[in-house]
Amino acid sequence: MDASEHARPHADTEGRERPRRALRARIARRQASHSYVSVLILVVLEFLLVTAAPNTAWVRSLLLLLGSVILLDASWASGLTRGRRPPFVFVGVGAAVLAVVQLLNGGATVTGTTWIAGVVVGVATAGTLIVGVLDQDDVNVQSVLGAICVYVLLGLIFTSLYGAVATIGDGPLFVQPAGDGTASLRLYFSYVTLATVGYGDYTPAGDLGHTLAVAEALIGQLYLVTVIAVLVSRIGRAPRA
Secondary structure, three states: OOHHHHHHHHHHHHHHHHHHHHHHHHHHHHHHOOOOHHHHHHHHHHHHHHHHOOOOHHHHHHHHHHHHHHHHHHHHHOOOOOOOOOOHHHHHHHHHHHHHHHHHOOOHHHHHHHHHHHHHHHHHHHHHHHHHHHOOOOOOHHHHHHHHHHHHHHHHHHHHHHHHHHHHOOOOOEOOOOOOOOHHHHHHHHHHHHOOOOOOOOOEOOHHHHHHHHHHHHHHHHHHHHHHHHHHHOOOOOOOO
């Protein structure tokens, strides 16, 4: 066997490995760029699903699964999955199991637990995005997109909180005849409160509802002031080497 026959298998192996290395390099570059476009698309999809979908068990299960996908995508885009076993995988698996339980048993306790799990997943996603945004030393399109994702998620997190209170609480969530309201109505109330618009057409009935509404309004305003201050302070700053 001559040298050319020995070289041929090596050349074939090199030819197969080259596209794989290129794909891995492309994925690494995208992850390092902190691209939050897909995260924003998924967050908007969750917003639309809460707004338009019926208030049924399968929709609540789908929302929890979608929230888990958003968490994993945000963790990957923020670079938190590199070099370690991410705990977010266990959160996603737990949420998936709870989503299946919701489909099989749609009782008040399970439904309330599902809403609480949505809060946990949403908070973990928002925290992941904040870490990814602050990890960048300059203000760019991706950092702004990440900040927008967090703000939209805040409204969804409080929507889940209101859903938990409406499901597990003793009395109605709202003073008005709407009572506990639908998921879409609670979403509307959440964002009106988050933006401190204060239409006044819906009012929380109990002390817990009042506390949540005040907390959401404060968090919404403090987040805007804090994020704007951080982003503005980093305009024109040279990135770290």
